[in-house]
Amino acid sequence: MTSQARAATREALGPTLVRLTREGLDIVVVDADLGSSTTARDFGKVFPDRFITVGVAEQNMVNVAAGLAAAGKTVFISTFAVFAPGRCFDQLRLGIAQPGLNVKLVGSHSGIITGEDGPSAQAIDDLALMLSLSGFRVLVPADVVEAEQAIEAAARTDGPFYIRCVRPKIPVIYDQDYRFQLGKAHLLRPGKDVTVMAIGVMVFAALEAAELLAQERIDCRVLNVCSLKPLDEEAVLAAARETGGIVTAEDHLVHGGLGSLIAQTVARHQPVPLAFVGMQDQYATSGRWDELLKHYGLTPEKIAEAARDVISRKGG
Amino acid sequence: MKQPPLPSVSSAPLKELEALAKRVRRHIIEMTAAAGSGHPGGSLSCVEILVALYCRVLRHDAHNPAWPDRDRFILSKGHAAPAHYAVLAECGYLPLEELTSLRKLGSRLQGHSVAGSPPGVEMTSGSLGMGLSFSLGQALAAHLDGRSYRVYCLLSDGDLNEGQTWEAAMACAHYRADNLTAIVDYNRIQNDGFSDYSRYQDSSRPQRVGGWVGPEGHTVNIMGLQPLAEKWRAFGWQVLEADGHDLGALIAALEKAQAVEGRPTLIIAHTVKGKGVSFMENNPAFHGKAPTPEQAQQALAELA
Numbered sequence: 167m168t169s170q171a172r173a174a175t176r177e178a179l180g181p182t183l184v185r186l187t188r189e190g191l192d193i194v195v196v197d198a199d200l201g202s203s204t205t206a207r208d209f210g211k212v213f214p215d216r217f218i219t220v221g222v223a224e225q226n227m228v229n230v231a232a233g234l235a236a237a238g239k240t241v242f243i244s245t246f247a248v249f250a251p252g253r254c255f256d257q258l259r260l261g262i263a264q265p266g267l268n269v270k271l272v273g274s275h276s277g278i279i280t281g282e283d284g285p286s287a288q289a290i291d292d293l294a295l296m297l298s299l300s301g302f303r304v305l306v307p308a309d310v311v312e313a314e315q316a317i318e319a320a321a322r323t324d325g326p327f328y329i330r331c332v333r334p335k336i337p338v339i340y341d342q343d344y345r346f347q348l349g350k351a352h353l354l355r356p357g358k359d360v361t362v363m364a365i366g367v368m369v370f371a372a373l374e375a376a377e378l379l380a381q382e383r384i385d386c387r388v389l390n391v392c393s394l395k396p397l398d399e400e401a402v403l404a405a406a407r408e409t410g411g412i413v414t415a416e417d418h419l420v421h422g423g424l425g426s427l428i429a430q431t432v433a434r435h436q437p438v439p440l441a442f443v444g445m446q447d448q449y450a451t452s453g454r455w456d457e458l459l460k461h462y463g464l465t466p467e468k469i470a471e472a473a474r475d476v477i478s479r480k481g482g
Numbered sequence: 483m484k485q486p487p488l489p490s491v492s493s494a495p496l497k498e499l500e501a502l503a504k505r506v507r508r509h510i511i512e513m514t515a516a517a518g519s520g521h522p523g524g525s526l527s528c529v530e531i532l533v534a535l536y537c538r539v540l541r542h543d544a545h546n547p548a549w550p551d552r553d554r555f556i557l558s559k560g561h562a563a564p565a566h567y568a569v570l571a572e573c574g575y576l577p578l579e580e581l582t583s584l585r586k587l588g589s590r591l592q593g594h595s596v597a598g599s600p601p602g603v604e605m606t607s608g609s610l611g612m613g614l615s616f617s618l619g620q621a622l623a624a625h626l627d628g629r630s631y632r633v634y635c636l637l638s639d640g641d642l643n644e645g646q647t648w649e650a651a652m653a654c655a656h657y658r659a660d661n662l663t664a665i666v667d668y669n670r671i672q673n674d675g676f677s678d679y680s681r682y683q684d685s686s687r688p689q690r691v692g693g694w695v696g697p698e699g700h701t702v703n704i705m706g707l708q709p710l711a712e713k714w715r716a717f718g719w720q721v722l723e724a725d726g727h728d729l730g731a732l733i734a735a736l737e738k739a740q741a742v743e744g745r746p747t748l749i750i751a752h753t754v755k756g757k758g759v760s761f762m763e764n765n766p767a768f769h770g771k772a773p774t775p776e777q778a779q780q781a782l783a784e785l786a
Contacts, residue, residue: 194626196619218622218657226649229612233619236597236604237627256609257646261616265597265606 172335175366176274178313179331180208183242186321187213193321194239196220198227203333204244204274224249228257228269235267240321246280247273247289247330255295262326263299270320270327271296277417278445278462279367279455280333290445294422296328297395303348304395306330306416306424308369309339312392315346323348330366332417334455337370339390351398357387360473361405361412365391365424368415368443368464375415375469386473391424399431406436411476413441415469417459420444439479441472494537499729502572503533507758508785509568509581515778517585520593523768524638525565527669527726527753532569534732535634544574547601553631554620556605558613558647559638559667560594561770566603567591575602611644613637614664618654621662632740635664640672643705648717654746655718662746663739667726668710669755675700675766677707681755683764700766714748726751759784 183206187193193209196218201207210217218234220226224245231241243250250271251258262269273292280288296304305320305327307313313331320327339354346352354369355376364372369390376386387409389401406412412432414425425442432438443464450458459465494502506529514520536542540553557566564584571578576590580600583589590599594608605616617635624631641647654662670681675696679689682702693703707713711721720742724731732751739747755769756762759781762773773781 194623215626220649220653223646223649223653225611225646226615226618226653229615229646229650230619230622230653232605232612233616233621234623234626235619236616237620237623239623239626257612257615260606260609261612 171338173310173338174333174335175307175310175313175331176203176333177205178310178317179244179272179274180205182314182317183209183321184212186318187216191321192239193242194218194234195242196227196231196234198222198224198245198249200245200274203246204272206242206244224254225257228254229261231269232261232265232267235269236265239268241269242272243269244272244274246287247276247292248287251292251295251328252289259299263301266301266325268324268326270329272317272329272331274331275333276330277332277366278450278458278464279417281455281458282452284452285449288450290417290419290449291422292330293394293418293424297422297427302326302328302395304328304330306365306392306394308366308390308392309336311338311340311342311344312346315344316392319346319348332367336367339370339373346392349393349396349398351401352390352392353387353401354390355386355388357385358409359385360477361387361389361409362415362469362473363389363391363402363405363412363424363428364415365394367417367459371464371466372415372469374466375473378466378470379473384473384477394424394427397427397431402428402431403436406432406438410480411439413443413469413472413476415443415464417464418444420446439476441476443469443472496729499533499537502537503529503729504758504785506533506565506568506572508782509571510564511759511773511778511781511785513564513568513581513584514772515775516582518772519585520564520772521561521770522564522773523671523756523762523765524559524667524669525562526757526759526762527755528562528565528636528667529757530727530729530732531636531665531667531751532565534729534736536569536573538733539736540634541631544602547575551629551631554604554617554633556613556617556620556633556635557595557603558607558635558641559610560607562636562638562667563591563593563595566595570600570602576600610638610640611646613641614647614650614654617662617664618650618657618659621654621659622657624661631661633662635662637664637666638672639668639670639677639707642666642707643672651714651717651719658744659746660743663736663749664746665749665751666710667753668750669753671755671764671766671769672704673769674704676702677704679703681764710750718745720745720747721750722747723750723752726753727757
């Protein structure tokens with residue numbers, strides 16, 4: 167299943183939108199001068215009439231998209247995740263979420279792994295914002311294969327979506343036989359002693375952590391929770407019941423993202439010991455993305471450590 | 483381009499439309515009084531603009547609100563929803579008896595506009611500054627789909643404080659959206675007081691730089707918008723001005739806007755906040771406050 171290939175999840179956007187439009191979807195892209203980074207510009211090259219530039223104006227981008235969607239279009243907007251949702255949260259709430267319009271936001275540069283550009287470009291709170299918007303479905307692909315399928319699922323499903331992508335080339339986990347399902351977590355590795363639930367770049371780290379734990383005869387389950395909303399509560403609760411402890415891993419604040427979501431779900435139905443790997447209450451700095459992950463403890467070793475801690479806290 | 487027949491455009495003489503405008507004002511008073519809250523001032527200021535649009539300009543059909551070729555009316559100043567609901571009711575989109583359900587639990591008539599509630603409301607609004615962007619999206623969709631509908635967007639002074647409106651103003655001109663007309667309900671009063679000095683009664687006071695709080699408790703010179711026409715012209719728009727309570731002048735300006743090619747049009751409608759009710763006219767206190775039952779009685783007597 168694993169391979170050495172690497173790709174950025176953002177690279178899926180342009181080519182996938184071109185394919186879907188050729189297949190007959192009525193897609194329009196509104197772009198705020200980052201189409202070369204988000205790869206939305208690849209769509210504009212092929213379908214110039216369906217590619218609308220508004221300049222560096224994220225608020226305008228969101229409501230122009232809303233107007234197009236209200237007229238029946240399937241609208242994709244994309245920029246760095248710090249700028250959308252960051253700069254246009256009110257527009258997303260009132261303009262898209264409340265009327266439930268068919269607009270898909272792709273945050274192309276999320277997490278500290280955006281890297282050298284520094285904290286002004288590193289979105290570590292975008293999931294907290296987007297998970298709070300009723301009606302938005304929230305997807306965090308773990309690799310480029312899943313990103314393409316998440317984008318397609320969003321395009322073919324009416325209503326608002328947020329898809330969280332990343333800048334650097336991260337490991338490719340899935341082969342072309344993989345099928346993403348909206349509302350389903352994907353079991354990457356079975357296990358009985360503990361579960362690691364991960365999203366995005368941390369899914370590969372979770373698999374490596376499971377290898378480390380296996381050397382200590384700890385049988386670690388790994389779930390990719392790409393579909394944060396709707397969440398696969400059945401898979402989450404089964405993991406709690408069957409493995410008795412959960413570690414969450416995300417390149418995002420531990421508050422308001424995957425960790426909070428899993429904690430709330432588990433607390434309500436099947437309380438078990440939990441640990442949270444992610445950004446603590448702080449902003450990161452400039453640096454190479456792999457160095458940043460180590461510096462802030464978003465590593466397989468820290469996930470394994472958290473798993474041992476969870477196991478030690480399990481009830482008799 | 484020859485336009486299709488106009489299902490709801492009335493050929494009623496202006497006298498009848500003036501009578502309709504008065505009925506709409508009565509509805510606004512009754513609705514906000516029954517709700518005990520709401521925004522009568524900015525609802526009363528845009529009555530003639532709405533009547534001119536719905537009775538003489540928009541191609542629309544109350545019995546087919548989803549008609550794909552309908553002209554779009556976008557209420558960016560969502561707090562004027564009572565005026566919009568009242569005009570929609572007079573046009574047959576909802577029963578007149580429903581109007582006094584405004585703001586009550588279970589009502590379709592939300593405190594600020596919600597898209598589709600009732601049918602005829604195109605956009606959810608209530609946070610200022612979003613309407614012109616949405617209107618551009620609709621105008622661009624018309625081009626993409628080869629449809630001839632036009633888009634009309636009603637803006638307030640407050641809308642023009644929001645930076646997003648100017649993002650959209652640039653973009654509308656950039657896309658040469660000549661199927662889009664924006665109208666400013668330029669009453670020069672907003673939530674806290676007077677947008678500049680032009681409607682502040684005590685003009686003997688020294689003018690100061692920036693905003694200040696007057697002895698009556700209103701903020702004066704909140705954010706001056708002048709020279710307003712020049713700003714929009716510099717952004718690439720055709721700009722027309724009209725007395726916002728003169729139906730004939732408004733209709734003429736709206737018709738002139740349809741003729742221009744290659745540019746969007748802005749109509750500055752000079753209006754009076756609270757128009758038609760003596761104690762509400764030009765009074766910031768009634769921006770976001772409903773009349774008491776006694777005040778409503780007096781207002782309805784003035785509007786008899």
